[in-house]
Amino acid sequence: MNTANGVKSGMDFEVDQEEETIKELVGKDGSLEDIVERAETGLEDGFLDYFLEDGAASEDPLSHLLDQICKENSGEKENKENVDPFGNRLNGQQSCDSVSFGLYPDQQVVSSIGPIRQTEKKRMVSKPYEIAAPGHAAVIRDITAEELKNRLDTPVAEAIDTKRTVGDVKNWLKSNNVNQTTFAEKVLEKTQGHFSVISRNPAPWEELLAPGRAVFVRMHNWMKLSDEEKMKILSVEKVSVNTDLQEKMKKTRFTFPKEQMEILMGIYEVNDRPGKELIEELAAKFSLSFIQIKDFFLNRRRRAKKSNL
DNA sequence: TTAAAGTCAATACA
């Protein structure tokens, strides 16, 4: 028995390695008839008889028996409500599927019993499509996470023309009156600011690292969707989960005072890679940290490089 | 270990 949730798993029916029969096991306490009677209440008549008969065990006795039970009862149970041990409704097919016998659909993966019908289609359990935007959660009913992954994150074999892709996306957004924030959060799962930066001066595909490429893959695949599919994703409602505490913890962004900025820019003009000593000196002079000054030059170099592309 | 790239998110700006 699967003790985690009280549901009987397929492994519970596995024939014991030491070839102990159920008859032997049950007979140990000398109350075979009572146990059989009790066990058969709620089960099909003769369910245990099958195991108690000598030589009844074929290569796959449980599967065989379940198939038989399904065949015998499929007609009369077809329209009846079928409820699992926890009161969840099951349809007729589920109840007669030995792969999922005693299991919920998502438990099939842990079953050690193979499907009765090898050709039978595996039942897929679809999960709601969720986009995890920063600080938000969104759900759409009829687009699954699987579909999203398949469509938007499908790897592309060829190099993407980043400039063209961004242009196509921007044109689509403009003609459909969709703003950057919505697209960035719902499609790319990035912030508006980030989309703005990468879309203004997209780096060539060859220069991008894996995470940078992934964003363009999404844009590229996005353009392949039909307008209806695009709108479906964009129409997902956002649910804000911001708390008061988060609001209080909001950081304020430091801005270099004008005088400091002028000095820093003056140095940058003649030396965009100042040494450790100069950075330390500037940090002390401005009463700022070494990292703040170092980051200033790092960000400057990076952004200057981008704008020259 | 360090620089570069990626990114967030506050805020400046049109």
Place this chain on the structure above:
DNA sequence: TGTATTGACTTTAA
């Protein structure tokens, strides 16, 4: 209100 900028933090790669 939507977009652009940018300080700061994180991840990646050399």
